[in-house]
Amino acid sequence: VAAQRLTPTAKVILGMLRLGARTGYEIKTITDVSTRFFWGASYGQIYPELKRLETAGLVRSEHDPRGGVKRTAYTLTAAGAELLQEWLTSDDLPEFAFRDEGLLRFFFGDVVDEEAALENVRRQRLEYEQRLAHFRTIQPGEEMRYPRLALEYGIAFLEWNVRWWGDLERRLSRPGARPSRLPETKARARR
Amino acid sequence: VAAQRLTPTAKVILGMLRLGARTGYEIKTITDVSTRFFWGASYGQIYPELKRLETAGLVRSEHDPRGGVKRTAYTLTAAGAELLQEWLTSDDLPEFAFRDEGLLRFFFGDVVDEEAALENVRRQRLEYEQRLAHFRTIQPGEEMRYPRLALEYGIAFLEWNVRWWGDLERRLSRPGARPSRLPETKARARR
DNA sequence: GCTCACATGTAATCCGTTACATGATTCT
DNA sequence: AGAATCATGTAACGGATTACATGTGAGC
Numbered sequence: 382v383a384a385q386r387l388t389p390t391a392k393v394i395l396g397m398l399r400l401g402a403r404t405g406y407e408i409k410t411i412t413d414v415s416t417r418f419f420w421g422a423s424y425g426q427i428y429p430e431l432k433r434l435e436t437a438g439l440v441r442s443e444h445d446p447r448g449g450v451k452r453t454a455y456t457l458t459a460a461g462a463e464l465l466q467e468w469l470t471s472d473d474l475p476e477f478a479f480r481d482e483g484l485l486r487f488f489f490g491d492v493v494d495e496e497a498a499l500e501n502v503r504r505q506r507l508e509y510e511q512r513l514a515h516f517r518t519i520q521p522g523e524e525m526r527y528p529r530l531a532l533e534y535g536i537a538f539l540e541w542n543v544r545w546w547g548d549l550e551r552r553l554s555r556p557g558a559r560p561s562r563l564p565e566t567k568a569r570a571r572r
Numbered sequence: 573v574a575a576q577r578l579t580p581t582a583k584v585i586l587g588m589l590r591l592g593a594r595t596g597y598e599i600k601t602i603t604d605v606s607t608r609f610f611w612g613a614s615y616g617q618i619y620p621e622l623k624r625l626e627t628a629g630l631v632r633s634e635h636d637p638r639g640g641v642k643r644t645a646y647t648l649t650a651a652g653a654e655l656l657q658e659w660l661t662s663d664d665l666p667e668f669a670f671r672d673e674g675l676l677r678f679f680f681g682d683v684v685d686e687e688a689a690l691e692n693v694r695r696q697r698l699e700y701e702q703r704l705a706h707f708r709t710i711q712p713g714e715e716m717r718y719p720r721l722a723l724e725y726g727i728a729f730l731e732w733n734v735r736w737w738g739d740l741e742r743r744l745s746r747p748g749a750r751p752s753r754l755p756e757t758k759a760r761a762r763r
Numbered sequence: 764g765c766t767c768a769c770a771t772g773t774a775a776t777c778c779g780t781t782a783c784a785t786g787a788t789t790c791t
Numbered sequence: 792a793g794a795a796t797c798a799t800g801t802a803a804c805g806g807a808t809t810a811c812a813t814g815t816g817a818g819c
Contacts, residue, residue, distance in 0.1 A: 388777085388778080389673075389778075389779090390778085390779085392673070392676060393676065396676070396679070396680040396683070399680070399683050400680070400682070400683065404797090404798070404799090405798080405799070405800090406796095406797060406798050406799075407797095407798095410797095415679070416676060416679055418670060419670050419671060419672045419675045419676065420671060420672070420673075420675070420676045420679075421779090421780095422779095423779065423780055423781080424780095424799080424800075424801095425779070425780065425781075425782095425800090425801080425802090426778075426779065426780085428799065428800055428801090429800085429801090447787090447788085447797080447798090448787070448788065449786090449787055449788080450786080450787050450788070450797070450798060451786095451787095451798080451799080452797085452798060452799085453798090453799080465680075465683070466683075466684065468677070469677050469680055469683070469684050469688065469692070470684060470688045470691070472695065475672070475673035475674040475676075475677065475695075475699070476671060476672075476673040477671065477672055477673065477674070477699070478669065478670070478671040478672075479609060479610050479669070479670050479671075480610060480611060480667060480668065480669040480670070481610045481611075481666070481667075481668055481669075482580075482583070482611075482666035482667040482668065483666040483668070484610045484611070484722060484725065485583060485584065485587070485607060485610065485611045485666075486659070486660050486666065487718060487721070487722060488587070488606070488607055488611075488718055488719055488722045489587045489590070489591070489656075489660055489718065490717065490718035490721075491591070491716045491717055491718050491719075492587070492590050492591070492656070492657075492660070493657065493660050493661060497660065497661045498718065500661070501660070504663065504666075508666070508668070525682045526681065526682055527678060527679055527680065527681035527682050527689065528679055528682075530678070530681075530740070531675060531678060531679045534675065534736065537736060538732075538736075541729075541732050545725065545728060545729075549721070579805085579806075580806075580807090581806080581807085595769090595770070595771090596770080596771070596772090597768095597769060597770050597771075598769095598770095601769095612807090612808095613807090614807065614808055614809080615771075615772075615773095615808095616772090616773080616774090616807070616808065616809075616810095617806075617807065617808085619771065619772055619773090620772085620773085638769080638770090638815090638816085639815070639816065640814090640815055640816075641769070641770060641814080641815050641816070642770080642771080642814095642815090643769085643770065643771085644770090644771080
C-alpha cells in the first residue's frame with residue numbers, strides 16, 4: 382500500500398521481475414547493461430532483498446534447478462505487481478542524486494594554477510567521451526520501447542557533456558581574458 | 573601523500589577551508605549553496621571528519637569563541653594544503669554517480685499504460701524545471717571564477733534536461749506510431 | 764517573548780560496495 | 792584441461808542521512 386517505502390533495490394527488482402527476469406543472477410546481469418547508469422544493484426543487495434520481498438509477500442520463489450545447479454526462480458505475487466504499479470504511477474518526489482568528483486575538482490580551480498585547472502576541464506571532456514564510447518557499444522533490444530528511450534537519454538546526456546566540457550576547454554584556452562587567481566596563501570583576515 | 577585515500581567528505585572540507593571557510597557550520601552553509609548539487613555534506617559527516625583530519629595533521633583547530641558561543645576555527649596545515657593540491661591535480665579516475673528515480677520509473681514505462689508512461693515523462697520535465705527555477709535564484713559571488721562556472725554548468729545541465737524531456741513529451745503525445753504494450757501478465761514460458 | 768541564525772555534536776539506521784566462499788556446467 | 796558463465800550467498804566495511812540534543816545571541 383505504501384510504494385514509497387520500498388527500498389531502492391526493491392524497486393529495480395520488482396520492475397525487472399515484471400519485465401521477465403527470474404533469478405537474482407539475471408536481475409544483476411540485466412541491470413548491469415540497462416539501468417546501471419542511473420540505478421545500480423549489487424549481489425550483496427539483491428539476494429537479501431529478494432528474501433525480504435518474499436517475506437513481505439511481494440514475490441514468490443520456486444526451486445528451479447538446472448541440472449545439478451540449484452537455482453531459485455522468483456515471480457511477482459499479485460500484491461507485488463500491484464505495489465509496483467502503484468510506485469510507477471505515484472507522484473511523490475523521486476530520489477535524485479548526482480555526484481561528480483571531476484566537477485568538484487573543477488569547482489576548486491581557483492586554488493590551482495591555470496594549466497592544472499584547464500587540465501581538469503580536459504579530463505572531464507575525456508571522461509565523458511569514454512563513457513559515451515562505452516554506451517555506443519550497447520545494443521538496445523527490440524521488444525521494449527522505454528528501455529530503448531532510456532538508453533537514448535543516456536547517450537544524449539553524455540553527448541551533451543562532451544560538448545559542454547569541450548566548449549569550455551576552448552573558451553578557457555583562448556589566450557584572452559584570463560582573470561584573477563588567488564594568491565598562493567589566501568589571506569584570511571581574522572581580527 | 574595518497575590523495576585518493578581522502579574520504580569524499582574530506583575532499584570538500586579541505587577545499588572549502590582553502591577557499592576561506594573556517595568552521596564546520598560555515599562549511600555546511602557554503603556547500604549547501606555551491607557544491608550541494610554534485611557533492612553534498614551533512615553535519616554528521618563534517619564534524620567527525622574535521623576531527624579525523626586534525627588527527628591526521630591535515631588541519632589545525634583553534635578555539636575562537638564569539639561572545640558566549642564556543643566555536644572552533646580550522647585552518648589547513650602545510651600538509652593539508654599539499655594533499656589538497658595533489659588531489660586537485662591528480663589524474664586518477666574520479667568518482668561518478670548518477671541516480672534518478674524518475675528515470676527508473678520511466679524505464680519501466682512498458683508495464684504501465686500509455687497515459688501513465690507519458691505522465692512520468694511530464695513529471696521529469698516538471699522536476700527539472702523546478703530545480704532549474706531554484707538554481708536561477710542563486711547568485712554566484714564575484715571573486716571566484718570556477719564556482720561561477722560550476723553554477724553555469726548546473727544551469728546548463730538542467731536546461732538541457734528540461735529540453736530533452738519536453739521534446740520527448742511532444743514526441744510521445746503525437747498520436748502517430750504508438751507501439752506495443754506488454755499484455756497484462758507477461759507470459760513466461762518456463763518449460 | 765519568540766524566532767531565527769549561529770554553532771557543535773552523537774546515535775541510530777540505512778544503503779551500498781567489495782571481498783570472500785562455493786560449486787556446477789559449458790565452451791574452447 | 793582450463794576458462795568463462797551461471798548461480799547463490801555472507802561478512803566486513805564505508806559512507807551518508809536523519810533525528811536528536813544542546814545552547815548563545817541578535818533582531819523583531
